[in-house]
Amino acid sequence: MRKISSLALGLALAMGAAGGAAVVATPAAAQKAQKQKSLKLGRAVQSPLAEAQKLQEAGNLDAALAKINEAAAKAETPDEKFVIGQFTYNIAAAKKDDALLEKATRAMLESGSAPEDMKKPLMRNLAAFSLQRKDYAGALTQFKALAAAYPDDAEIVVSLAELYHANKQPAEAVTTLQKAIQTKKATNEAVPETWYKRMLAIAYDAKRMDLAVPASLDLVSAYPSADNWRDSLIIFRDTGKLDDQATLDLMRLMRAAGAMKGEADYYEYANSAYMKGLPGEAKAVIDEGIAKKMLNPGKQTFAELSRLSAGKVSADKASLPKLATQAKSAANGKLALGTADAYLGYADYAKAAELYQVALQKGGVEANVVNTRLGIALARSGQKDAAAAAFAKVSGEPRATIAKFWQAWLNQGA
Known part of the structure:
Protein backbone atom coordinates (compact mmCIF):
# COMPACT_ATOMS: atom_id res chain seq x y z
CA MET A 1 0.00 0.00 0.00
CA ARG A 2 1.45 3.34 -1.06
CA LYS A 3 1.88 5.93 1.68
CA ILE A 4 1.16 9.58 1.20
CA SER A 5 3.85 12.06 2.19
CA SER A 6 3.77 13.58 5.66
CA LEU A 7 2.96 16.99 4.23
CA ALA A 8 0.03 15.65 2.23
CA LEU A 9 -1.18 13.67 5.23
CA GLY A 10 -1.02 16.84 7.28
CA LEU A 11 -3.06 18.48 4.58
CA ALA A 12 -5.71 15.80 4.85
CA LEU A 13 -5.91 16.16 8.61
CA ALA A 14 -6.10 19.93 8.35
CA MET A 15 -9.02 19.57 6.00
CA GLY A 16 -10.73 17.28 8.46
CA ALA A 17 -10.37 13.91 6.78
CA ALA A 18 -9.83 11.98 9.98
CA GLY A 19 -12.00 10.18 12.46
CA GLY A 20 -14.96 9.88 10.11
CA ALA A 21 -16.21 13.47 10.14
CA ALA A 22 -14.73 15.96 7.76
CA VAL A 23 -16.68 19.02 8.77
CA VAL A 24 -16.48 22.20 6.74
CA ALA A 25 -20.13 23.09 6.21
CA THR A 26 -21.09 23.07 9.87
CA PRO A 27 -24.66 24.06 10.75
CA ALA A 28 -23.41 27.41 12.07
CA ALA A 29 -21.43 28.11 8.92
CA ALA A 30 -24.34 27.07 6.72
CA GLN A 31 -26.77 29.27 8.64
CA LYS A 32 -24.39 32.21 8.30
CA ALA A 33 -24.16 31.57 4.56
CA GLN A 34 -27.96 31.48 4.31
CA LYS A 35 -28.20 34.86 6.02
CA GLN A 36 -25.79 36.30 3.51
CA LYS A 37 -27.76 34.88 0.60
CA SER A 38 -31.53 34.47 0.45
CA LEU A 39 -32.32 30.93 -0.70
CA LYS A 40 -35.67 30.23 -2.37
CA LEU A 41 -37.37 26.85 -1.92
CA GLY A 42 -40.54 25.55 -3.56
CA ARG A 43 -43.29 24.14 -1.36
CA ALA A 44 -42.71 20.63 -2.72
CA VAL A 45 -39.19 20.74 -1.29
CA GLN A 46 -39.81 22.91 1.75
CA SER A 47 -42.44 20.66 3.30
CA PRO A 48 -40.42 17.40 3.50
CA LEU A 49 -37.37 19.33 4.66
CA ALA A 50 -39.33 20.82 7.53
CA GLU A 51 -40.38 17.32 8.54
CA ALA A 52 -36.79 16.14 8.22
CA GLN A 53 -35.61 18.86 10.58
CA LYS A 54 -38.13 17.83 13.23
CA LEU A 55 -37.14 14.18 12.89
CA GLN A 56 -33.45 15.08 13.21
CA GLU A 57 -34.11 17.11 16.34
CA ALA A 58 -35.91 14.08 17.74
CA GLY A 59 -32.90 11.92 17.01
CA ASN A 60 -34.55 9.89 14.28
CA LEU A 61 -31.77 10.30 11.73
CA ASP A 62 -32.79 7.54 9.31
CA ALA A 63 -36.34 8.85 9.01
CA ALA A 64 -34.96 12.38 8.59
CA LEU A 65 -32.70 11.20 5.79
CA ALA A 66 -35.66 9.52 4.06
CA LYS A 67 -37.52 12.84 4.07
CA ILE A 68 -34.47 14.63 2.71
CA ASN A 69 -34.28 12.09 -0.13
CA GLU A 70 -37.96 12.70 -0.79
CA ALA A 71 -37.22 16.41 -1.13
CA ALA A 72 -34.20 15.66 -3.35
CA ALA A 73 -36.41 13.82 -5.83
CA LYS A 74 -38.45 17.01 -6.25
CA ALA A 75 -35.58 19.53 -6.25
CA GLU A 76 -35.20 21.55 -9.45
CA THR A 77 -33.41 24.83 -8.67
CA PRO A 78 -29.81 25.42 -7.60
CA ASP A 79 -31.01 26.81 -4.25
CA GLU A 80 -33.07 23.70 -3.56
CA LYS A 81 -30.21 21.38 -4.44
CA PHE A 82 -27.81 23.34 -2.24
CA VAL A 83 -30.11 23.28 0.80
CA ILE A 84 -30.77 19.57 0.36
CA GLY A 85 -27.03 19.00 0.28
CA GLN A 86 -26.74 21.05 3.46
CA PHE A 87 -29.46 19.05 5.23
CA THR A 88 -27.88 15.81 4.08
CA TYR A 89 -24.51 17.00 5.37
CA ASN A 90 -25.91 17.64 8.83
CA ILE A 91 -27.41 14.14 8.98
CA ALA A 92 -24.16 12.60 7.68
CA ALA A 93 -22.12 14.46 10.31
CA ALA A 94 -24.43 13.21 13.05
CA LYS A 95 -24.18 9.64 11.71
CA LYS A 96 -20.41 9.95 11.12
CA ASP A 97 -20.99 8.59 7.63
CA ASP A 98 -18.08 9.64 5.44
CA ALA A 99 -19.63 8.37 2.21
CA LEU A 100 -22.74 10.43 2.86
CA LEU A 101 -20.64 13.42 3.92
CA GLU A 102 -18.82 13.29 0.60
CA LYS A 103 -22.06 12.96 -1.33
CA ALA A 104 -23.53 15.96 0.50
CA THR A 105 -20.39 18.04 0.00
CA ARG A 106 -20.41 17.33 -3.70
CA ALA A 107 -24.13 18.15 -3.92
CA MET A 108 -23.60 21.54 -2.27
CA LEU A 109 -20.66 22.36 -4.50
CA GLU A 110 -22.28 21.19 -7.72
CA SER A 111 -25.62 22.83 -6.97
CA GLY A 112 -24.37 26.12 -8.36
CA SER A 113 -25.77 27.97 -5.37
CA ALA A 114 -22.99 27.58 -2.80
CA PRO A 115 -21.92 30.96 -1.35
CA GLU A 116 -18.55 32.12 -2.62
CA ASP A 117 -16.89 31.84 0.80
CA MET A 118 -17.91 28.17 1.03
CA LYS A 119 -16.62 27.02 -2.35
CA LYS A 120 -12.97 26.74 -1.41
CA PRO A 121 -13.54 24.72 1.81
CA LEU A 122 -16.03 22.49 0.01
CA MET A 123 -13.51 21.77 -2.74
CA ARG A 124 -10.78 21.11 -0.19
CA ASN A 125 -13.09 18.72 1.63
CA LEU A 126 -13.75 16.70 -1.49
CA ALA A 127 -10.01 16.28 -1.87
CA ALA A 128 -9.78 15.26 1.79
CA PHE A 129 -12.29 12.47 1.26
CA SER A 130 -10.22 11.17 -1.66
CA LEU A 131 -7.08 11.27 0.47
CA GLN A 132 -8.84 9.47 3.30
CA ARG A 133 -9.52 6.48 1.07
CA LYS A 134 -6.07 6.79 -0.53
CA ASP A 135 -7.51 7.85 -3.88
CA TYR A 136 -4.56 10.05 -4.77
CA ALA A 137 -5.63 10.40 -8.39
CA GLY A 138 -9.03 11.68 -7.28
CA ALA A 139 -7.45 14.08 -4.80
CA LEU A 140 -5.12 15.32 -7.54
CA THR A 141 -8.09 16.06 -9.78
CA GLN A 142 -9.75 18.03 -6.99
CA PHE A 143 -6.63 20.05 -6.25
CA LYS A 144 -6.07 20.81 -9.91
CA ALA A 145 -9.53 22.37 -9.89
CA LEU A 146 -8.72 24.22 -6.66
CA ALA A 147 -5.45 25.59 -8.00
CA ALA A 148 -7.18 26.68 -11.20
CA ALA A 149 -9.90 28.45 -9.21
CA TYR A 150 -7.52 30.01 -6.67
CA PRO A 151 -4.16 30.41 -8.46
CA ASP A 152 -2.96 33.04 -5.98
CA ASP A 153 -3.31 30.71 -3.00
CA ALA A 154 0.24 29.40 -2.62
CA GLU A 155 -0.75 26.89 0.07
CA ILE A 156 -3.16 25.20 -2.35
CA VAL A 157 -0.45 25.06 -5.00
CA VAL A 158 1.94 23.42 -2.51
CA SER A 159 -0.70 20.82 -1.70
CA LEU A 160 -1.16 20.18 -5.42
CA ALA A 161 2.59 19.58 -5.69
CA GLU A 162 2.42 16.99 -2.92
CA LEU A 163 -0.38 15.20 -4.73
CA TYR A 164 1.65 15.13 -7.93
CA HIS A 165 4.41 13.52 -5.87
CA ALA A 166 1.97 10.99 -4.40
CA ASN A 167 0.94 10.14 -7.96
CA LYS A 168 4.60 9.60 -8.95
CA GLN A 169 4.85 12.69 -11.12
CA PRO A 170 8.04 14.34 -9.81
CA ALA A 171 8.52 16.80 -12.66
CA GLU A 172 5.02 18.18 -12.20
CA ALA A 173 5.53 18.26 -8.43
CA VAL A 174 8.73 20.29 -8.70
CA THR A 175 7.30 22.64 -11.32
CA THR A 176 4.22 23.22 -9.17
CA LEU A 177 6.34 23.96 -6.10
CA GLN A 178 8.28 26.49 -8.17
CA LYS A 179 4.95 28.15 -9.03
CA ALA A 180 4.00 28.23 -5.37
CA ILE A 181 7.31 29.88 -4.52
CA GLN A 182 6.81 32.50 -7.22
CA THR A 183 3.24 33.11 -6.04
CA LYS A 184 4.46 33.67 -2.50
CA LYS A 185 7.23 35.98 -3.67
CA ALA A 186 4.74 38.04 -5.70
CA THR A 187 2.93 38.92 -2.47
CA ASN A 188 6.23 39.95 -0.82
CA GLU A 189 5.79 37.19 1.73
CA ALA A 190 8.65 35.05 2.98
CA VAL A 191 8.78 31.68 1.28
CA PRO A 192 9.13 28.89 3.86
CA GLU A 193 12.48 27.14 3.73
CA THR A 194 10.64 23.82 3.85
CA TRP A 195 9.21 24.44 0.38
CA TYR A 196 12.67 24.67 -1.14
CA LYS A 197 13.84 21.61 0.77
CA ARG A 198 10.77 19.66 -0.27
CA MET A 199 11.37 20.54 -3.92
CA LEU A 200 14.93 19.23 -3.66
CA ALA A 201 13.86 16.10 -1.79
CA ILE A 202 11.25 15.20 -4.42
CA ALA A 203 13.75 15.66 -7.23
CA TYR A 204 16.49 13.73 -5.44
CA ASP A 205 14.19 10.84 -4.46
CA ALA A 206 13.17 10.54 -8.10
CA LYS A 207 16.84 10.52 -9.15
CA ARG A 208 16.08 13.47 -11.42
CA MET A 209 19.26 15.53 -11.33
CA ASP A 210 17.88 17.75 -14.07
CA LEU A 211 15.35 18.82 -11.43
CA ALA A 212 17.58 18.50 -8.37
CA VAL A 213 20.30 20.91 -9.54
CA PRO A 214 17.94 23.87 -10.11
CA ALA A 215 16.19 23.01 -6.82
CA SER A 216 19.55 22.99 -5.02
CA LEU A 217 20.49 26.35 -6.51
CA ASP A 218 17.13 27.80 -5.46
CA LEU A 219 17.62 26.46 -1.93
CA VAL A 220 21.11 27.83 -1.36
CA SER A 221 20.19 31.13 -2.99
CA ALA A 222 17.19 31.65 -0.73
CA TYR A 223 18.55 30.02 2.45
Whole structure:
Protein backbone atom coordinates (compact mmCIF):
# COMPACT_ATOMS: atom_id res chain seq x y z
CA MET A 1 0.00 0.00 0.00
CA ARG A 2 1.45 3.34 -1.06
CA LYS A 3 1.88 5.93 1.68
CA ILE A 4 1.16 9.58 1.20
CA SER A 5 3.85 12.06 2.19
CA SER A 6 3.77 13.58 5.66
CA LEU A 7 2.96 16.99 4.23
CA ALA A 8 0.03 15.65 2.23
CA LEU A 9 -1.18 13.67 5.23
CA GLY A 10 -1.02 16.84 7.28
CA LEU A 11 -3.06 18.48 4.58
CA ALA A 12 -5.71 15.80 4.85
CA LEU A 13 -5.91 16.16 8.61
CA ALA A 14 -6.10 19.93 8.35
CA MET A 15 -9.02 19.57 6.00
CA GLY A 16 -10.73 17.28 8.46
CA ALA A 17 -10.37 13.91 6.78
CA ALA A 18 -9.83 11.98 9.98
CA GLY A 19 -12.00 10.18 12.46
CA GLY A 20 -14.96 9.88 10.11
CA ALA A 21 -16.21 13.47 10.14
CA ALA A 22 -14.73 15.96 7.76
CA VAL A 23 -16.68 19.02 8.77
CA VAL A 24 -16.48 22.20 6.74
CA ALA A 25 -20.13 23.09 6.21
CA THR A 26 -21.09 23.07 9.87
CA PRO A 27 -24.66 24.06 10.75
CA ALA A 28 -23.41 27.41 12.07
CA ALA A 29 -21.43 28.11 8.92
CA ALA A 30 -24.34 27.07 6.72
CA GLN A 31 -26.77 29.27 8.64
CA LYS A 32 -24.39 32.21 8.30
CA ALA A 33 -24.16 31.57 4.56
CA GLN A 34 -27.96 31.48 4.31
CA LYS A 35 -28.20 34.86 6.02
CA GLN A 36 -25.79 36.30 3.51
CA LYS A 37 -27.76 34.88 0.60
CA SER A 38 -31.53 34.47 0.45
CA LEU A 39 -32.32 30.93 -0.70
CA LYS A 40 -35.67 30.23 -2.37
CA LEU A 41 -37.37 26.85 -1.92
CA GLY A 42 -40.54 25.55 -3.56
CA ARG A 43 -43.29 24.14 -1.36
CA ALA A 44 -42.71 20.63 -2.72
CA VAL A 45 -39.19 20.74 -1.29
CA GLN A 46 -39.81 22.91 1.75
CA SER A 47 -42.44 20.66 3.30
CA PRO A 48 -40.42 17.40 3.50
CA LEU A 49 -37.37 19.33 4.66
CA ALA A 50 -39.33 20.82 7.53
CA GLU A 51 -40.38 17.32 8.54
CA ALA A 52 -36.79 16.14 8.22
CA GLN A 53 -35.61 18.86 10.58
CA LYS A 54 -38.13 17.83 13.23
CA LEU A 55 -37.14 14.18 12.89
CA GLN A 56 -33.45 15.08 13.21
CA GLU A 57 -34.11 17.11 16.34
CA ALA A 58 -35.91 14.08 17.74
CA GLY A 59 -32.90 11.92 17.01
CA ASN A 60 -34.55 9.89 14.28
CA LEU A 61 -31.77 10.30 11.73
CA ASP A 62 -32.79 7.54 9.31
CA ALA A 63 -36.34 8.85 9.01
CA ALA A 64 -34.96 12.38 8.59
CA LEU A 65 -32.70 11.20 5.79
CA ALA A 66 -35.66 9.52 4.06
CA LYS A 67 -37.52 12.84 4.07
CA ILE A 68 -34.47 14.63 2.71
CA ASN A 69 -34.28 12.09 -0.13
CA GLU A 70 -37.96 12.70 -0.79
CA ALA A 71 -37.22 16.41 -1.13
CA ALA A 72 -34.20 15.66 -3.35
CA ALA A 73 -36.41 13.82 -5.83
CA LYS A 74 -38.45 17.01 -6.25
CA ALA A 75 -35.58 19.53 -6.25
CA GLU A 76 -35.20 21.55 -9.45
CA THR A 77 -33.41 24.83 -8.67
CA PRO A 78 -29.81 25.42 -7.60
CA ASP A 79 -31.01 26.81 -4.25
CA GLU A 80 -33.07 23.70 -3.56
CA LYS A 81 -30.21 21.38 -4.44
CA PHE A 82 -27.81 23.34 -2.24
CA VAL A 83 -30.11 23.28 0.80
CA ILE A 84 -30.77 19.57 0.36
CA GLY A 85 -27.03 19.00 0.28
CA GLN A 86 -26.74 21.05 3.46
CA PHE A 87 -29.46 19.05 5.23
CA THR A 88 -27.88 15.81 4.08
CA TYR A 89 -24.51 17.00 5.37
CA ASN A 90 -25.91 17.64 8.83
CA ILE A 91 -27.41 14.14 8.98
CA ALA A 92 -24.16 12.60 7.68
CA ALA A 93 -22.12 14.46 10.31
CA ALA A 94 -24.43 13.21 13.05
CA LYS A 95 -24.18 9.64 11.71
CA LYS A 96 -20.41 9.95 11.12
CA ASP A 97 -20.99 8.59 7.63
CA ASP A 98 -18.08 9.64 5.44
CA ALA A 99 -19.63 8.37 2.21
CA LEU A 100 -22.74 10.43 2.86
CA LEU A 101 -20.64 13.42 3.92
CA GLU A 102 -18.82 13.29 0.60
CA LYS A 103 -22.06 12.96 -1.33
CA ALA A 104 -23.53 15.96 0.50
CA THR A 105 -20.39 18.04 0.00
CA ARG A 106 -20.41 17.33 -3.70
CA ALA A 107 -24.13 18.15 -3.92
CA MET A 108 -23.60 21.54 -2.27
CA LEU A 109 -20.66 22.36 -4.50
CA GLU A 110 -22.28 21.19 -7.72
CA SER A 111 -25.62 22.83 -6.97
CA GLY A 112 -24.37 26.12 -8.36
CA SER A 113 -25.77 27.97 -5.37
CA ALA A 114 -22.99 27.58 -2.80
CA PRO A 115 -21.92 30.96 -1.35
CA GLU A 116 -18.55 32.12 -2.62
CA ASP A 117 -16.89 31.84 0.80
CA MET A 118 -17.91 28.17 1.03
CA LYS A 119 -16.62 27.02 -2.35
CA LYS A 120 -12.97 26.74 -1.41
CA PRO A 121 -13.54 24.72 1.81
CA LEU A 122 -16.03 22.49 0.01
CA MET A 123 -13.51 21.77 -2.74
CA ARG A 124 -10.78 21.11 -0.19
CA ASN A 125 -13.09 18.72 1.63
CA LEU A 126 -13.75 16.70 -1.49
CA ALA A 127 -10.01 16.28 -1.87
CA ALA A 128 -9.78 15.26 1.79
CA PHE A 129 -12.29 12.47 1.26
CA SER A 130 -10.22 11.17 -1.66
CA LEU A 131 -7.08 11.27 0.47
CA GLN A 132 -8.84 9.47 3.30
CA ARG A 133 -9.52 6.48 1.07
CA LYS A 134 -6.07 6.79 -0.53
CA ASP A 135 -7.51 7.85 -3.88
CA TYR A 136 -4.56 10.05 -4.77
CA ALA A 137 -5.63 10.40 -8.39
CA GLY A 138 -9.03 11.68 -7.28
CA ALA A 139 -7.45 14.08 -4.80
CA LEU A 140 -5.12 15.32 -7.54
CA THR A 141 -8.09 16.06 -9.78
CA GLN A 142 -9.75 18.03 -6.99
CA PHE A 143 -6.63 20.05 -6.25
CA LYS A 144 -6.07 20.81 -9.91
CA ALA A 145 -9.53 22.37 -9.89
CA LEU A 146 -8.72 24.22 -6.66
CA ALA A 147 -5.45 25.59 -8.00
CA ALA A 148 -7.18 26.68 -11.20
CA ALA A 149 -9.90 28.45 -9.21
CA TYR A 150 -7.52 30.01 -6.67
CA PRO A 151 -4.16 30.41 -8.46
CA ASP A 152 -2.96 33.04 -5.98
CA ASP A 153 -3.31 30.71 -3.00
CA ALA A 154 0.24 29.40 -2.62
CA GLU A 155 -0.75 26.89 0.07
CA ILE A 156 -3.16 25.20 -2.35
CA VAL A 157 -0.45 25.06 -5.00
CA VAL A 158 1.94 23.42 -2.51
CA SER A 159 -0.70 20.82 -1.70
CA LEU A 160 -1.16 20.18 -5.42
CA ALA A 161 2.59 19.58 -5.69
CA GLU A 162 2.42 16.99 -2.92
CA LEU A 163 -0.38 15.20 -4.73
CA TYR A 164 1.65 15.13 -7.93
CA HIS A 165 4.41 13.52 -5.87
CA ALA A 166 1.97 10.99 -4.40
CA ASN A 167 0.94 10.14 -7.96
CA LYS A 168 4.60 9.60 -8.95
CA GLN A 169 4.85 12.69 -11.12
CA PRO A 170 8.04 14.34 -9.81
CA ALA A 171 8.52 16.80 -12.66
CA GLU A 172 5.02 18.18 -12.20
CA ALA A 173 5.53 18.26 -8.43
CA VAL A 174 8.73 20.29 -8.70
CA THR A 175 7.30 22.64 -11.32
CA THR A 176 4.22 23.22 -9.17
CA LEU A 177 6.34 23.96 -6.10
CA GLN A 178 8.28 26.49 -8.17
CA LYS A 179 4.95 28.15 -9.03
CA ALA A 180 4.00 28.23 -5.37
CA ILE A 181 7.31 29.88 -4.52
CA GLN A 182 6.81 32.50 -7.22
CA THR A 183 3.24 33.11 -6.04
CA LYS A 184 4.46 33.67 -2.50
CA LYS A 185 7.23 35.98 -3.67
CA ALA A 186 4.74 38.04 -5.70
CA THR A 187 2.93 38.92 -2.47
CA ASN A 188 6.23 39.95 -0.82
CA GLU A 189 5.79 37.19 1.73
CA ALA A 190 8.65 35.05 2.98
CA VAL A 191 8.78 31.68 1.28
CA PRO A 192 9.13 28.89 3.86
CA GLU A 193 12.48 27.14 3.73
CA THR A 194 10.64 23.82 3.85
CA TRP A 195 9.21 24.44 0.38
CA TYR A 196 12.67 24.67 -1.14
CA LYS A 197 13.84 21.61 0.77
CA ARG A 198 10.77 19.66 -0.27
CA MET A 199 11.37 20.54 -3.92
CA LEU A 200 14.93 19.23 -3.66
CA ALA A 201 13.86 16.10 -1.79
CA ILE A 202 11.25 15.20 -4.42
CA ALA A 203 13.75 15.66 -7.23
CA TYR A 204 16.49 13.73 -5.44
CA ASP A 205 14.19 10.84 -4.46
CA ALA A 206 13.17 10.54 -8.10
CA LYS A 207 16.84 10.52 -9.15
CA ARG A 208 16.08 13.47 -11.42
CA MET A 209 19.26 15.53 -11.33
CA ASP A 210 17.88 17.75 -14.07
CA LEU A 211 15.35 18.82 -11.43
CA ALA A 212 17.58 18.50 -8.37
CA VAL A 213 20.30 20.91 -9.54
CA PRO A 214 17.94 23.87 -10.11
CA ALA A 215 16.19 23.01 -6.82
CA SER A 216 19.55 22.99 -5.02
CA LEU A 217 20.49 26.35 -6.51
CA ASP A 218 17.13 27.80 -5.46
CA LEU A 219 17.62 26.46 -1.93
CA VAL A 220 21.11 27.83 -1.36
CA SER A 221 20.19 31.13 -2.99
CA ALA A 222 17.19 31.65 -0.73
CA TYR A 223 18.55 30.02 2.45
CA PRO A 224 22.36 29.88 2.26
CA SER A 225 22.96 28.09 5.53
CA ALA A 226 25.99 25.86 5.93
CA ASP A 227 23.76 22.79 6.14
CA ASN A 228 21.89 23.66 2.95
CA TRP A 229 25.12 24.30 1.09
CA ARG A 230 26.58 21.02 2.28
CA ASP A 231 23.49 18.97 1.42
CA SER A 232 23.20 20.55 -2.03
CA LEU A 233 26.87 20.13 -2.91
CA ILE A 234 27.10 16.56 -1.62
CA ILE A 235 24.00 15.56 -3.59
CA PHE A 236 25.61 16.96 -6.71
CA ARG A 237 29.00 15.42 -5.91
CA ASP A 238 27.51 11.98 -5.33
CA THR A 239 25.30 11.97 -8.42
CA GLY A 240 27.02 14.29 -10.89
CA LYS A 241 29.78 11.96 -12.14
CA LEU A 242 32.57 14.35 -11.19
CA ASP A 243 36.21 13.61 -11.88
CA ASP A 244 38.91 14.39 -9.29
CA GLN A 245 39.53 17.90 -10.58
CA ALA A 246 35.86 18.82 -10.58
CA THR A 247 35.44 17.34 -7.11
CA LEU A 248 38.33 19.48 -5.87
CA ASP A 249 36.65 22.65 -7.16
CA LEU A 250 33.40 21.59 -5.47
CA MET A 251 35.22 21.04 -2.17
CA ARG A 252 36.77 24.47 -2.54
CA LEU A 253 33.26 25.88 -2.68
CA MET A 254 32.15 23.82 0.29
CA ARG A 255 35.00 25.32 2.27
CA ALA A 256 34.25 28.86 1.07
CA ALA A 257 30.59 28.44 2.10
CA GLY A 258 31.60 27.18 5.56
CA ALA A 259 29.85 23.91 4.80
CA MET A 260 32.56 21.38 5.68
CA LYS A 261 31.75 19.10 8.59
CA GLY A 262 33.69 16.41 10.34
CA GLU A 263 37.00 14.76 9.68
CA ALA A 264 35.86 13.01 6.50
CA ASP A 265 35.28 16.30 4.66
CA TYR A 266 38.56 17.82 5.76
CA TYR A 267 40.63 14.73 5.15
CA GLU A 268 39.16 14.09 1.69
CA TYR A 269 39.83 17.68 0.63
CA ALA A 270 43.32 17.88 2.11
CA ASN A 271 44.38 14.52 0.74
CA SER A 272 43.01 15.33 -2.70
CA ALA A 273 44.92 18.62 -2.78
CA TYR A 274 48.14 16.95 -1.60
CA MET A 275 47.89 14.16 -4.19
CA LYS A 276 47.50 16.78 -6.93
CA GLY A 277 50.74 18.50 -5.90
CA LEU A 278 49.16 21.29 -3.87
CA PRO A 279 50.81 20.99 -0.42
CA GLY A 280 49.99 24.58 0.51
CA GLU A 281 46.28 24.05 0.03
CA ALA A 282 46.41 20.68 1.79
CA LYS A 283 48.12 22.20 4.82
CA ALA A 284 45.69 25.13 4.93
CA VAL A 285 42.74 22.75 4.96
CA ILE A 286 44.27 20.61 7.71
CA ASP A 287 45.08 23.67 9.82
CA GLU A 288 41.53 24.93 9.42
CA GLY A 289 40.11 21.55 10.41
CA ILE A 290 42.23 21.50 13.54
CA ALA A 291 41.33 25.09 14.42
CA LYS A 292 37.61 24.27 14.08
CA LYS A 293 38.11 21.09 16.12
CA MET A 294 37.00 18.96 13.20
CA LEU A 295 40.32 17.12 13.08
CA ASN A 296 42.28 15.51 15.88
CA PRO A 297 45.93 16.52 15.29
CA GLY A 298 47.05 13.53 17.33
CA LYS A 299 45.38 11.04 15.01
CA GLN A 300 48.05 9.32 12.94
CA THR A 301 46.33 9.73 9.56
CA PHE A 302 45.98 13.48 9.92
CA ALA A 303 49.32 13.97 11.62
CA GLU A 304 51.08 12.17 8.77
CA LEU A 305 49.27 14.15 6.06
CA SER A 306 50.01 17.38 7.91
CA ARG A 307 53.71 16.44 8.23
CA LEU A 308 54.02 15.53 4.56
CA SER A 309 52.28 18.72 3.40
CA ALA A 310 54.21 21.00 5.71
CA GLY A 311 57.47 19.43 4.59
CA LYS A 312 56.87 20.49 0.99
CA VAL A 313 55.38 23.95 1.48
CA SER A 314 58.60 25.94 1.79
CA ALA A 315 60.27 24.61 -1.37
CA ASP A 316 57.00 24.62 -3.30
CA LYS A 317 56.23 28.21 -2.47
CA ALA A 318 59.77 29.34 -3.24
CA SER A 319 59.59 27.77 -6.70
CA LEU A 320 56.48 29.62 -7.82
CA PRO A 321 57.96 32.99 -8.97
CA LYS A 322 60.35 31.24 -11.36
CA LEU A 323 57.58 28.95 -12.63
CA ALA A 324 55.31 31.96 -13.20
CA THR A 325 58.01 33.60 -15.34
CA GLN A 326 58.57 30.42 -17.32
CA ALA A 327 54.83 29.99 -17.80
CA LYS A 328 54.58 33.32 -19.60
CA SER A 329 57.08 32.21 -22.23
CA ALA A 330 55.92 28.59 -22.50
CA ALA A 331 54.52 27.17 -25.72
CA ASN A 332 51.15 26.41 -24.16
CA GLY A 333 49.17 27.21 -21.04
CA LYS A 334 49.77 24.02 -19.08
CA LEU A 335 52.55 25.41 -16.85
CA ALA A 336 50.53 28.57 -16.27
CA LEU A 337 47.54 26.48 -15.18
CA GLY A 338 49.55 24.34 -12.77
CA THR A 339 51.30 27.37 -11.27
CA ALA A 340 48.00 29.24 -10.95
CA ASP A 341 46.54 26.26 -9.08
CA ALA A 342 49.39 26.44 -6.59
CA TYR A 343 48.91 30.18 -6.05
CA LEU A 344 45.18 29.53 -5.56
CA GLY A 345 46.04 27.04 -2.84
CA TYR A 346 48.17 29.64 -1.06
CA ALA A 347 45.26 32.13 -1.28
CA ASP A 348 47.25 34.44 -3.54
CA TYR A 349 44.20 35.04 -5.67
CA ALA A 350 45.53 37.98 -7.69
CA LYS A 351 48.56 35.99 -8.90
CA ALA A 352 46.38 32.94 -9.55
CA ALA A 353 43.95 34.98 -11.67
CA GLU A 354 46.82 36.48 -13.66
CA LEU A 355 48.22 33.06 -14.51
CA TYR A 356 44.84 31.54 -15.33
CA GLN A 357 44.44 34.30 -17.90
CA VAL A 358 47.89 33.46 -19.29
CA ALA A 359 46.80 29.82 -19.56
CA LEU A 360 43.72 30.81 -21.53
CA GLN A 361 45.71 33.04 -23.85
CA LYS A 362 48.30 30.37 -24.64
CA GLY A 363 45.79 27.53 -25.03
CA GLY A 364 46.43 23.82 -24.91
CA VAL A 365 44.39 23.57 -21.72
CA GLU A 366 40.78 22.74 -20.92
CA ALA A 367 39.10 26.15 -21.07
CA ASN A 368 36.19 25.11 -18.85
CA VAL A 369 38.55 24.08 -16.07
CA VAL A 370 40.57 27.28 -16.37
CA ASN A 371 37.52 29.56 -16.49
CA THR A 372 36.07 27.82 -13.44
CA ARG A 373 39.24 28.46 -11.47
CA LEU A 374 39.69 31.94 -12.86
CA GLY A 375 36.18 32.67 -11.58
CA ILE A 376 37.08 31.19 -8.19
CA ALA A 377 40.24 33.31 -7.90
CA LEU A 378 38.41 36.48 -8.92
CA ALA A 379 35.48 35.73 -6.63
CA ARG A 380 37.78 35.10 -3.67
CA SER A 381 39.57 38.38 -4.34
CA GLY A 382 36.30 40.31 -4.39
CA GLN A 383 36.12 40.99 -8.15
CA LYS A 384 32.48 40.01 -8.51
CA ASP A 385 31.79 41.22 -12.04
CA ALA A 386 34.94 39.72 -13.49
CA ALA A 387 34.27 36.46 -11.63
CA ALA A 388 30.71 36.32 -12.98
CA ALA A 389 32.04 36.85 -16.50
CA ALA A 390 34.46 33.93 -16.08
CA PHE A 391 31.78 31.62 -14.67
CA ALA A 392 29.44 32.53 -17.54
CA LYS A 393 31.99 31.16 -20.03
CA VAL A 394 31.97 27.69 -18.47
CA SER A 395 30.01 25.14 -20.47
CA GLY A 396 29.49 21.40 -20.44
CA GLU A 397 28.71 19.23 -17.45
CA PRO A 398 29.58 18.96 -14.68
CA ARG A 399 31.61 22.16 -14.98
CA ALA A 400 28.67 24.38 -15.92
CA THR A 401 26.80 23.38 -12.77
CA ILE A 402 29.88 23.89 -10.59
CA ALA A 403 30.15 27.40 -12.05
CA LYS A 404 26.47 28.03 -11.27
CA PHE A 405 27.00 26.99 -7.65
CA TRP A 406 30.00 29.30 -7.37
CA GLN A 407 27.94 32.10 -8.92
CA ALA A 408 25.20 31.50 -6.35
CA TRP A 409 27.80 31.86 -3.60
CA LEU A 410 29.14 34.99 -5.25
CA ASN A 411 25.63 36.49 -5.39
CA GLN A 412 25.40 36.25 -1.62
CA GLY A 413 27.88 39.04 -1.17
CA ALA A 414 30.99 36.89 -0.98
